[in-house]
Amino acid sequence: MSYSLRALKTGTTYVLLVLASILLLFPFFFALSVALQGETVTPHFLPDLGNLDWSVFAKVLEQQPDLVRWTINSFVVSLVVTLGVIITSALAAYAFATLEFWGKSFFFLLALGTLMIPFEATIIPNFLFISHMGWIDSYQGLIAPFLASGFGIFLLRQYFLTIPHELYEAARIDGCGRTRYLWSILLPISKPALATLGLYTFLSTWNQFYWPLLVTDSSPWRTTQVGITIFHSNEVQILNTQMAATLIIILPTLIPLIFGQRQLVRGLTAGIFK
Template sequence: MTFTRGRALPSADRLRRDLGHLLLHLVLIAGAVSALFPFVWMVLNSLKGYTEAAAGLDILPKRWLFSNYVTAWNQVGLFPRYFANSIFIGVATVLGVLVTSTLAAYAFARMKFPGRDALFLIMVATMIVPFEVTLVPNFILMRDLNWIDTYQALIIPWSGSAFSVFLLRQFFRSIPQDLYDAAVLDGASHLRFLIDIVVPLSKPALITSALFTFLGSWNSLMWPLLVTNSPQMRPIQVGIASFITDAGTQVQLLLAAVTISVVPIVLVYLLLQRWFIEGIATVGLRG
């Protein structure tokens, strides 16, 4: 079907192509509906009254209660605090990962030193280890460092990312050597070259790495569950998870809280997705 693009077709062929596209759209729309309907359902029910939402029979709310959002924001535990915690932790982790990974990836991609391949292999190998294995030791480490219930515990262990180093290295390697040679002639050091040339050229890869890191941080559950005790330190997912188990949960408020928790990540995704798709396309999958 690809090969028909931009070529004049006899009308019978065109009809067949149009029918094919119609069919294609029907299938794709069905897929899009199944991807989206839980969110639509969630938003609609977050606007209903309690009995209506609990019954969940009607599709549209009888009365649109936007006040549910205000109530959820004010009444679901320390919701504003959970929200602010998650934003702070997410941004800090992304900054940490970008700085440490860019430096390391550059060295692995561009510099010559003994043990380079071995070190890189060791780093990449950590991606195979299930996260759960490191859970107990890291928990003990946090205790010994007196980091339980602190922001450090939620940020620092995740500020080094083998995945990002791998991703950025792949991208940096595709930058032509000539650029570097020219920069050296101009008297640039590695760090100058990295900051002035490599980083601006690597926007898609950096954004991909940032988005995955932010996603991982914003959506993480098991680790914050382990290393936080006090409600003040909880990130948003733990806050919501604990709200589910609270007795007498008001469904419509829970759904309003969940909708609020989803908004930042959807915004970030929609804003960055063009770069992000390009990042995935250029990085991961080149033989």
């Protein structure tokens, strides 16, 4: 009886997971279905499998040649911002978690306080600074305001605090300094937290719209979110090209998700088991 009950629970769990997966993947499959149906005003739920229009992706690149440049811009900006946030957050979190210095609590609360300030409140000072530096239409203007993150500092500090201090004491006995301990011991065993922070930062930066819209005037410097919005406004009735362009800019975001999935799951579940 217990075996049957356990099998029923397992089967129910898998059914619910399959239904949740279908629900989450439905927008992606529907966009692909619409993209392959050709130029139609009223697309169907499923395309005609014998008449799939795969050339729509080439048509999108012909109609909007800057789409590749927009994707490269978003990838470069997201990657650099992610690396910057991981570096600055790791260094600050290491200091707050392991070092003792004057004003430690104050500076940590100051870092946490940045989480309470909405981006809209700082966008004008940031824009004036970027404009004064002459960084309009540049990677510097897109990247500089986001190289540090209060959330990243908090996340890594909390993870570093879960690592026993005795590990550092043992490393110091073997002649390991603070820098080598951070680089050779602390960061390698913190891969789940680093992967979680990196993926969150990458996707957040990739999906930015308002800031790239402010600091980019020319088309070659736009990012995907700004460029695809303008492309959609120019192609109001051509649904297949809209969906094809959307799929093109979605695909690069799957790369970090696929390769970092294991570390992401470990980071999200860290600390829930005793």
